Amino acid sequence: MDIIDLHDPARVNKSPDDVEVLMSSGNFIQDEFVITHVELRLYLERHDEKLGDFSLITSFVKTNHGSIEMIYDEGFRGLYPLKRASEFLISNLGISGLILRSIIVLREKI
Numbered sequence: 001m002d003i004i005d006l007h008d009p010a011r012v013n014k015s016p017d018d019v020e021v022l023m024s025s026g027n028f029i030q031d032e033f034v035i036t037h038v039e040l041r042l043y044l045e046r047h048d049e050k051l052g053d054f055s056l057i058t059s060f061v062k063t064n065h066g067s068i069e070m071i072y073d074e075g076f077r078g079l080y081p082l083k084r085a086s087e088f089l090i091s092n093l094g095i096s097g098l099i100l101r102s103i104i105v106l107r108e109k110i
Contacts, residue, residue, distance in 0.1 A: 003109050005070035011056055012069060016041035020086040022095055033103050037062040038095060040072060042082040051076040057085050061102035065110060068102045 004012060023038040043056040057073040073085055089095050 002066055003068040003106065005068060005105050006058075011045070012041070012043060012058060014043070016058075017044045018042040018082050020082050022086060022089060022098075028099065030099060030103055032065075033106070034064040035061060035099055036064070037067075038099065040082055040086050040089070041069070048076065052078060053081075055081045057082060059098050059102065061099060063103070063106065065106060068106050068109075070102065070105065072098070 006012060019042070020040045021037070022040065023035070028035040037060075039060045041058045041060055043058070045054045045056055047053050053076070055074065055077045056071070057077075058069050059072045060069045061067065073081075077084070089098065
């Protein structure tokens with residue numbers, strides 16, 4: 001089962017503008033879920049002359065029970081928003097929280 005947990009799934013109905021892989025080797029087990037891949041995806045939605053690019057950053061988590069993509073952050077985030085978001089997650093143990101949040105939503109849907 002593949003889930004897109006957004007109010008408007010059409011926002012991610014294209015290839016991402018950039019991707020940061022946070023985990024792709026090995027298997028992380030959380031309860032009955034085996035997590036095999038975690039990444040952040042950047043979708044540039046529009047450009048404002050004053051504020052710059054409007055960024056939609058989603059998390060994508062692939063498990064043995066399906067995958068889920070959901071909003072991580074959005075807004076006018078300046079230069080290199082995806083790199084900054086991934087560095088924040090890695091340096092603050094946020095990947096674990098991201099995985100747990102994804103599993104909660106997956107459980108509700110299956």
